[in-house]
Amino acid sequence: MKRRLRFLIINTDYEHFIQDCYRRNPALRRASFAEQHETRMRSFFGMNDFYSRNLKALGCEAIDLIYNNPYMQMAYALDHGLMRNSQWDERSGKGVDGNVLALLFHAQVRHYRPDVIVNLAMETVTSAVLKPVRDQVGLIIGQHAAPLAPAMDDLSAYDLVISSLPNLVQYFNGRGRPSRYFQLGFEAPLATLIPTDSPRTVDVAFVGGFSSAHAEGLRLFEYLAEAGIKMTLYGYGGENLSPLVRRFLNPPVYGRQMYEVYAKAKIVVNRHIDISGKYANNMRMYEATGMGALLLTDMKENLSNLFIPGKEVVAYSNPHQCVREIRSLLKDPTRRKAIAFAGQKRTIETHSYRKRMEELVQIVEKELRWTVPCASIPDVMKGQVQASKPSAEGAAPDSDPFDGDFCRVAADRDLDNIARLAALQRMGRWAVVFQGMTIYCRDLLSFYVSAKNVFIERIYDFQTSRADPVVIDGGGQIGLFTLYVKMKYPNAKVTVFEPDGEYLSLLRANLSTNECRDVRVVPSRLYKYEGIMRAGRDKSSGAPIFSADANRNMSVVRLGNYINKNVDFLKLDMEGAELEVLRDVAGQLPYVRELAVKYYGIPQLGRRLRQILEILERAGFKSLVHDLDALTTSAAKPPSRLATGTGFLLVISGRRIFAGTPHPPADRKAIERTRPVSRKFGLDRGKPIDRYYIELFLNRHRDAIRGCVLEIGDDRYTRYFGMQVTQKDVLSAVAGPGVTIVGDLASGKGIPRGFFDCILMTQTLQMIFNLRAALLNTVNALKPGGALLLSASGISQISRYDMDRWGEFWRFTDRSMERLLKDAAPSGRVTVETFGNVATAKAFLDGLACEDVPQDILARHDPDYQVVLCARLDMAP
Numbered sequence: 001m002k003r004r005l006r007f008l009i010i011n012t013d014y015e016h017f018i019q020d021c022y023r024r025n026p027a028l029r030r031a032s033f034a035e036q037h038e039t040r041m042r043s044f045f046g047m048n049d050f051y052s053r054n055l056k057a058l059g060c061e062a063i064d065l066i067y068n069n070p071y072m073q074m075a076y077a078l079d080h081g082l083m084r085n086s087q088w089d090e091r092s093g094k095g096v097d098g099n100v101l102a103l104l105f106h107a108q109v110r111h112y113r114p115d116v117i118v119n120l121a122m123e124t125v126t127s128a129v130l131k132p133v134r135d136q137v138g139l140i141i142g143q144h145a146a147p148l149a150p151a152m153d154d155l156s157a158y159d160l161v162i163s164s165l166p167n168l169v170q171y172f173n174g175r176g177r178p179s180r181y182f183q184l185g186f187e188a189p190l191a192t193l194i195p196t197d198s199p200r201t202v203d204v205a206f207v208g209g210f211s212s213a214h215a216e217g218l219r220l221f222e223y224l225a226e227a228g229i230k231m232t233l234y235g236y237g238g239e240n241l242s243p244l245v246r247r248f249l250n251p252p253v254y255g256r257q258m259y260e261v262y263a264k265a266k267i268v269v270n271r272h273i274d275i276s277g278k279y280a281n282n283m284r285m286y287e288a289t290g291m292g293a294l295l296l297t298d299m300k301e302n303l304s305n306l307f308i309p310g311k312e313v314v315a316y317s318n319p320h321q322c323v324r325e326i327r328s329l330l331k332d333p334t335r336r337k338a339i340a341f342a343g344q345k346r347t348i349e350t351h352s353y354r355k356r357m358e359e360l361v362q363i364v365e366k367e368l369r370w371t372v373p374c375a376s377i378p379d380v381m382k383g384q385v386q387a388s389k390p391s392a393e394g395a396a397p398d399s400d401p402f403d404g405d406f407c408r409v410a411a412d413r414d415l416d417n418i419a420r421l422a423a424l425q426r427m428g429r430w431a432v433v434f435q436g437m438t439i440y441c442r443d444l445l446s447f448y449v450s451a452k453n454v455f456i457e458r459i460y461d462f463q464t465s466r467a468d469p470v471v472i473d474g475g476g477q478i479g480l481f482t483l484y485v486k487m488k489y490p491n492a493k494v495t496v497f498e499p500d501g502e503y504l505s506l507l508r509a510n511l512s513t514n515e516c517r518d519v520r521v522v523p524s525r526l527y528k529y530e531g532i533m534r535a536g537r538d539k540s541s542g543a544p545i546f547s548a549d550a551n552r553n554m555s556v557v558r559l560g561n562y563i564n565k566n567v568d569f570l571k572l573d574m575e576g577a578e579l580e581v582l583r584d585v586a587g588q589l590p591y592v593r594e595l596a597v598k599y600y601g602i603p604q605l606g607r608r609l610r611q612i613l614e615i616l617e618r619a620g621f622k623s624l625v626h627d628l629d630a631l632t633t634s635a636a637k638p639p640s641r642l643a644t645g646t647g648f649l650l651v652i653s654g655r656r657i658f659a660g661t662p663h664p665p666a667d668r669k670a671i672e673r674t675r676p677v678s679r680k681f682g683l684d685r686g687k688p689i690d691r692y693y694i695e696l697f698l699n700r701h702r703d704a705i706r707g708c709v710l711e712i713g714d715d716r717y718t719r720y721f722g723m724q725v726t727q728k729d730v731l732s733a734v735a736g737p738g739v740t741i742v743g744d745l746a747s748g749k750g751i752p753r754g755f756f757d758c759i760l761m762t763q764t765l766q767m768i769f770n771l772r773a774a775l776l777n778t779v780n781a782l783k784p785g786g787a788l789l790l791s792a793s794g795i796s797q798i799s800r801y802d803m804d805r806w807g808e809f810w811r812f813t814d815r816s817m818e819r820l821l822k823d824a825a826p827s828g829r830v831t832v833e834t835f836g837n838v839a840t841a842k843a844f845l846d847g848l849a850c851e852d853v854p855q856d857i858l859a860r861h862d863p864d865y866q867v868v869l870c871a872r873l874d875m876a877p
Contacts, residue, residue, distance in 0.1 A: 006061040010067050010125050018069055036069075043255040063112060115364075116364050139160070139364060145165045148171075162180050162363070186287060186290035191291060191348060208235050223319035225244045232250070266293065266336060267296050289312070290351075310339075313339065338829075342874075407431065439478070472495050478503055495522060495562055524557040528583065572597045578600070583615065590656065625651070628650075682844075689849065698789060707757030733806075757787070759786070761788065762789075790871050790873075814866060836867025838865045
């Protein structure tokens with residue numbers, strides 16, 4: 001039977017909150033730990049017991065320790081016989097300094113014996129405090145999403161750091177500490193424990209700090225006060241406010257009192273701490289919406305991943321817009337209440353601490369699985385291994401990223417003994433000695449396959465006369481290719497990209513241990529845009545873009561930002577994203593002399609090999625495609641048994657030996673030309689411009705693509721953008737591969753009613769003559785609370801393929817689309833967006849692809865040139 005995980009949650013309280021609590025309850029100082037804990041948790045202050053309560057509900061064991069509360073800490077120690085000193089019997093708290101608190105904490109860890117420590121107070125409970133108990137805990141996780149304190153410079157005690165700020169995730173990964181994105185949440189039962197249905201008597205509320213770390217927020221409240229907005233503010237830092245704002249300020253409120261304020265507020269204004277940068281992240285977002293108030297928050301890049309702006313929260317981009325929204329919302333209670341209701345529903349369903357703890361348990365189970373002691377090696381291999389510790393870059397031996405021994409094994413020339421060991425015990429903590437190097441890994445089978453390909457088969461080998469070639473390793477994993485390059489060209493200048501925290505720490509240790517210099521490590525994945533993307537992970541791959549387990553955020557960057565001079569060799573191993581990356585840098589490939597691209601022949605991605613080869617040919621490359629060994633890709637070896645679902649790997653090796661044939665430039669005298677560049681919307685040149693805009697829209701609204709999803713024609717966008725999809729269906733008028741429902745939208749034949757959580761209808765509506773009936777049948781197929789995401793043509797050439805088969809009948813404007821959707825679903829909420837400008841309209845009509853148009857031109861919006869319209873319809877619950 002699987003043992004229950006045991007969690008120790010460490011937190012701290014504000015000092016004045018602690019003193020106030022015991023001042024109001026003098027007898028509490030002499031109470032037992034359980035009594036003090038119960039009293040403290042009834043306050044609902046901060047994270048409270050929200051982690052431990054929900055972990056217990058999931059079948060785990062969990063205990064909270066308020067590290068800096070001397071009364072509770074001594075009570076625990078005395079109740080459990082951990083302290084015998086009579087001077088503490090009265091539990092006065094006097095003389096309990098930092099050293100005593102650390103000793104109390106160490107005793108508590110030895111007594112409780114947790115599997116996992118989750119430290120929510122990294123700035124106070126530092127690595128120096130944690131290290132003495134490091135070998136007694138299976139996993140130590142730090143959580144932080146605030147300004148970085150100097151005490152946090154040393155992160156060596158942590159196996160993992162989680163943060164709700166993507167920029168801090170990147171920072172911790174960059175420091176060699178595995179890090180993951182982990183959102184904050186709301187304790188859903190609070191919405192029933194504290195009534196939220198009473199009259200809301202406070203127009204505009206805010207609870208929080210007014211410190212120098214909130215410079216933008218200080219300016220916001222100054223502007224609101226100057227504009228005559230009446231506010232009810234609670235918080236500290238009043239000395240940083242002008243007299244005009246201070247007249248609205250009340251003393252700080254915490255816990256239950258804070259939630260009661262939100263329960264009475266019509267609007268809660270939110271502003272982020274300066275360190276959050278471009279990312280939305282603070283507890284107020286979930287606390288305010290969870291208590292049923294309308295959240296008016298500053299617009300951030302990832303806000304649409306958390307809430308739907310305009311539907312579940314309202315966002316402002318500047319103080320002037322904030323004032324305008326406050327006045328509008330106070331005048332329109334119907335709209336305000338509808339948005340507040342939707343925001344509360346979203347928070348309770350999606351952002352509850354129960355959901356967060358489910359995610360935390362999954363993370364912990366995955367991380368704990370990596371810890372394999374040396375003693376578990378099969379007896380037949382005992383003579384070939386010994387204990388070893390890696391050295392960490394720039395760190396003392398006691399602060400390396402792999403506290404604990406690795407099993408050291410010497411590889412023979414052909415790696416055959418590694419293959420045998422992998423068959424007996426694949427996963428572990430391995431230090432492989434191979435070709436004079438020590439290489440650390442966790443997955444011995446993946447190491448064997450990759451090392452054989454890189455060092456023995458030399459699939460990424462290249463030749464150059466330069467002593468210091470410039471090399472880009474796109475997909476570094478544990479760094480085998482980079483090690484190969486530095487072994488062959490010691491003075492090579494290498495840039496290696498790796499986003500995965502587990503691989504990243506191994507990669508850094510391997511580079512440091514083997515003294516590789518002039519290597520730049522970028523803790524991101526290469527993709528076609530900058531920012532954050534959803535990705536998954538399987539047991540042997542980094543982050544395949546086709547993964548159904550796309551449950552985490554990952555930093556992505558564009559390759560073009562790193563090709564600003566001649567590159568001697570480019571290696572791309574992107575687990576399926578090679579085409580997107582190559583398309584994005586097609587114009588910069590002439591800077592690359594030689595390359596190798598690992599091609600993933602994955603059914604979910606479709607047929608992409610021809611497109612990749614065409615991009616390389618246009619850039620002047622002569623290419624060779626070859627397969628790997630039978631172990632890696634048996635489907636590519638004769639006798640072939642290829643089928644629809646067969647996957648395989650190939651390597652495309654290319655050398656640029658021609659000048660290249662770039663896309664023909666658009667004719668400057670286009671007005672005199674009657675023939676378009678392409679009659680296929682630019683498909684023969686790259687990605688059509690309308691598809692570029694459609695994918696932007698779907699990416700912003702991917703939160704709706706969940707549950708049971710229906711897509712028209714194929715399931716491409718469900719796979720690319722879906723989040724927590726439980727069932728995928730494809731509707732077509734005729735049976736075919738991948739089609740699960742044969743039906744007619746216009747007549748409703750074959751279309752189930754009230755069945756789908758989401759329907760994706762892209763570029764379909766203009767092909768249906770009876771479009772009102774089609775929309776009505778589509779709406780009827782949605783569940784209550786379901787969503788329809790659709791796109792339709794505004795300015796476009798005729799699709800000859802569709803015209804000749806079933807016809808193309810309509811073009812739309814934003815007003816016509818909004819009216820059609822509101823007629824089809826009077827109680828639904830409709831949002832229509834338009835994309836395009838005069839330049840992209842001309843380019844699209846001419847058949848140019850988005851690769852032909854500069855990015856800044858694609859990004860411009862002109863509502864008078866509506867190339868494509870995208871709409872979202874949310875059904876009433």
